[in-house]
Amino acid sequence: MEITFLAISAIKIFVFTFVITLPMIAYSTYAERRVSAILQDRVGPNRVGIPLTLFGGKKDWKFFGLLQPLADGLKGLLKEDFTPAHVRKNYYWIAPALTAVPAFVTVCVIPFGSEITIFGETVKLVIADIGIGPLFIFAIASLSVYGITIAGWASNSKYPFLGGVRACAQMISYEIALGLSIVPVLMVFGMLNLSDIVNEQAINGWLIFPAWGEGLTNPDTGNFNLGRWLLVIPLLISFFIFTVSIFAETNRMPFDLPECETELVGGYHTEYSSMKFALFFMGEYAAMIVGSALIVTVFFGGWSLGFGLDAKWLMDEAGNWKAYAGLVHLGAFLTKVVAFIVFFVWVRWTVPRFRYDQLMKLGWVVFFELALVNIFLTAGIMWWLAR
Amino acid sequence: MAFIKIKRPELSLSDKLYIPAIFKGLWLTFKHAVKSVRGKSIGSKDLASSGLGITMQYPEQKWDEHLPEYYRGVPALVTDEQDRERCVSCQLCEFICPPKAIKIIPGEIPSDDEWAKVEKRPKEFEIDMTRCIYCGMCEEVCPEQAIYLRQDYAVTGLTREEMVNDKKRLYEIGGKRVGLVNKWNELK
Numbered sequence A: 001m002e003i004t005f006l007a008i009s010a011i012k013i014f015v016f017t018f019v020i021t022l023p024m025i026a027y028s029t030y031a032e033r034r035v036s037a038i039l040q041d042r043v044g045p046n047r048v049g050i051p052l053t054l055f056g057g058k059k060d061w062k063f064f065g066l067l068q069p070l071a072d073g074l075k076g077l078l079k080e081d082f083t084p085a086h087v088r089k090n091y092y093w094i095a096p097a098l099t100a101v102p103a104f105v106t107v108c109v110i111p112f113g114s115e116i117t118i119f120g121e122t123v124k125l126v127i128a129d130i131g132i133g134p135l136f137i138f139a140i141a142s143l144s145v146y147g148i149t150i151a152g153w154a155s156n157s158k159y160p161f162l163g164g165v166r167a168c169a170q171m172i173s174y175e176i177a178l179g180l181s182i183v184p185v186l187m188v189f190g191m192l193n194l195s196d197i198v199n200e201q202a203i204n205g206w207l208i209f210p211a212w213g214e215g216l217t218n219p220d221t222g223n224f225n226l227g228r229w230l231l232v233i234p235l236l237i238s239f240f241i242f243t244v245s246i247f248a249e250t251n252r253m254p255f256d257l258p259e260c261e262t263e264l265v266g267g268y269h270t271e272y273s274s275m276k277f278a279l280f281f282m283g284e285y286a287a288m289i290v291g292s293a294l295i296v297t298v299f300f301g302g303w304s305l306g307f308g309l310d311a312k313w314l315m316d317e318a319g320n321w322k323a324y325a326g327l328v329h330l331g332a333f334l335t336k337v338v339a340f341i342v343f344f345v346w347v348r349w350t351v352p353r354f355r356y357d358q359l360m361k362l363g364w365v366v367f368f369e370l371a372l373v374n375i376f377l378t379a380g381i382m383w384w385l386a387r
Numbered sequence B: 001m002a003f004i005k006i007k008r009p010e011l012s013l014s015d016k017l018y019i020p021a022i023f024k025g026l027w028l029t030f031k032h033a034v035k036s037v038r039g040k041s042i043g044s045k046d047l048a049s050s051g052l053g054i055t056m057q058y059p060e061q062k063w064d065e066h067l068p069e070y071y072r073g074v075p076a077l078v079t080d081e082q083d084r085e086r087c088v089s090c091q092l093c094e095f096i097c098p099p100k101a102i103k104i105i106p107g108e109i110p111s112d113d114e115w116a117k118v119e120k121r122p123k124e125f126e127i128d129m130t131r132c133i134y135c136g137m138c139e140e141v142c143p144e145q146a147i148y149l150r151q152d153y154a155v156t157g158l159t160r161e162e163m164v165n166d167k168k169r170l171y172e173i174g175g176k177r178v179g180l181v182n183k184w185n186e187l188k
């Protein structure tokens, strides 16, 4: 038992981080460039393929430039890793890792799918099925700000320093809204295990779109469940605050104040080069992917197909998942996450950057209060429904 | 004169909320994306787009037929309709050339030549394309209309030596130019 558990976990870690998340990071840089190009009437990278002509072929295979991320990665490895003389060496070295690692660690509680059965062994498609999913993610993900702040400080020059300071202030202001905005969700579900949360949504309707299961018929009365739909209002507010805060957490436009090129050269990573810079980059994209995954998991039913299709297609009569259900769910989950990543990119290339005071005002005066009020609103509705 | 009092426009609630503006922006970029994918971006026809956005795919597609008459590409020497060298190696272009890209070694035309009257022609004529700034001064200054900026722009080479156009190459690029050149006239 122990050995099989360890082996399965190891395989899951390998598959979910190295086979799914890492390529996704690579390809979200590609998506970023292609989608931004399309939004701006350009073409984007469409050349890097297999250079068959180098080996005597007639034509290169371009594949729409799909090999661009590989070329970029190779470039990152081959470039000179330059350490300026004026930096604080130890912290300078540790900072990129501190940004990238938390983003990867949080992958472990994301449920990638339901279950698959191989050789009679039922495997849940989540690395660590723990009962504090969202809290774990918040706790770990907020560590990445240390990486950015330390990078800014260790670089020992003014632009990175300003970037680091900004990152620090921004993270603190939006972490609060992030944490508070998810409280109504947890009140509605009454649990913190992300796998169970998704399971619940598969059966009873996605959190902000409960169009089947309990969302339509109240289990107590058998009538149309108006109360559940009423709850969608505060949950939509939650979703909004949560999404915006994730944008701020991942330092993406319109909240990319820590690195904004126009004011701070490159922000906290100005003094970094080659693979260390690439690590910051990967950290940012990993955070974006985990953020999208979290939004999907909590608000859009995670891996569930929705519309009651999970129960109809993927369950046997006894109510257990069929052997291949997990794979279908994995596909559904990844599709949703990719859709969200594209949304992230879309927003980045649409909305201009906020001014710093606007950013702070938005965080502390608008979102913080709104999230607080939202909790009471949800509580009020739930209390009224329970009467 | 009537005074018209202009009111400062006030921001409506929806302006202050930002959110409608953000959605408007998203819609705008979305429209661009749709048009871009369908190859119907504004101006894609005039700019001969490759079908995605308004971008032309360079080495495959070229802008050549859109190049204006006065386009200043590679400077090159031209011959007249009877393949005679127009250049008399007066070296005016060598001296005017701001980045000193031109190097001329003048040569004499032997006295038994049919055109001994012209006296000189270049023995060597080199233009270093790593130096040339395509200013067109050489064309401007040449008293014999012997040097012209042609429409070639894709100048590449793997070494510095390859980037120097010698006399042979210059005539190759330049080709023929017809038109009256006084020095060939016996009477003048």
Ligand code: SF4
Pocket: B086, B087, B088, B089, B090, B091, B092, B093, B094, B104, B141, B142, B143, B144, B145, B146, B147
């Ligand atoms: S190209 Fe014209 S200016 Fe230059 S040396 Fe020949 S005749 Fe003189």
Ligand code: SF4
Pocket: B075, B093, B096, B097, B098, B099, B100, B101, B102, B127, B131, B132, B133, B134, B135, B136, B137, B138, B139
């Ligand atoms: S174009 Fe200008 S820079 Fe080039 S060779 Fe002529 S004078 Fe020199």
